[in-house]
Amino acid sequence: MSHETGNHTVSHEAASHEAVPHEDAPHGDAPHYVAARVQRALAEDERTYELGIRVDIRGDLLFLRGQVEGDERRLLVAAVAGETAPGLKVRNEVTVVEVRDPGEEETL
């Protein structure tokens, strides 16, 4: 994972900001922190309150993955992420939970 590509997954610690040269980017804007800010916004913004969305940054692309309960919530997740990271293009791969019929019971 290199600084040049700006790749980052918020849940992976491998992309250490220590590898980022000072002259290239301030540490505060490292993809590591941007992804963390987006994930925090999704959890704390009252429009979303979504705690289970995975945020990945690859170059200038911001990927969102996870599940929500409705179409409107899916769009709001992308909107909040886009506002939090305005320089990145949002790729919204969040899906709406599919709810099937109850199906077979389990005997315990």
Added chain:
Amino acid sequence: MKIRVAAVGDVHLGEDIRGRYRRRLEGIEERADVLLLAGDLTRHGTPEEGRIVAEEFRDLPVPVVAVLGNHDYQSDAEDEIAELLGDAGIRVLTDDSTVLDFGGVRLGVVGGKGFGGGFAGKCASEFGEPQMKSFVRHTREIAELWHKALKGLDTDYRVVLSHYSPVKDTLAGEPLEIYPFLGSYLLAEAVDSEGADLFLHGHAHAGVEKGVTPGGLRVRNVALPVLGRAYAVYCLGGEDPESC
């Protein structure tokens, strides 16, 4: 006689999906004797969402027992939500128990929201800063109340209903780093010491359905994204599956 327990958690109802879940409950009386709701019934935890939940689950042909989840606490209106659900005939457990009678066969349900802290050997302790002590104490006190509630519950079957998980098994798929925020082994320890037939929880959307406590108690994660179906049904009394 057997008892069929329907269960689901994390339905996260709100204005945008009002009424959508209700139609999935049609015919539940053909499949189950009782419906248990494992918390995170709302998204914002507002009284308005609490009313939507009450409408969605009221007047069902089977009794409904619920616990709240962390989302239901978000707007500091958990007591009001519990009251709204209670007014709709839904029994909300707050670290206590209820007994349901099905033609002479008694089902005891014990539980509440639960809380986190982590799992044996890799968990937080009541040590250091007051905030850390408070965090762990909250879970310990809940576990003690559940232990006490189970001890006084003399029924044919006993089910524990929680939002947080008692084991790691059902968290598989969640990031390891957040396990301490998804549950605590203290919940399992309290229940294992008294015994029960089933432990139901939600909260871990990316987890898996099936697990077991160190004491051999079956654990089921019934979070809606995990189930992918309207609710799961567990038949207690499995020695004669034909009668389920």
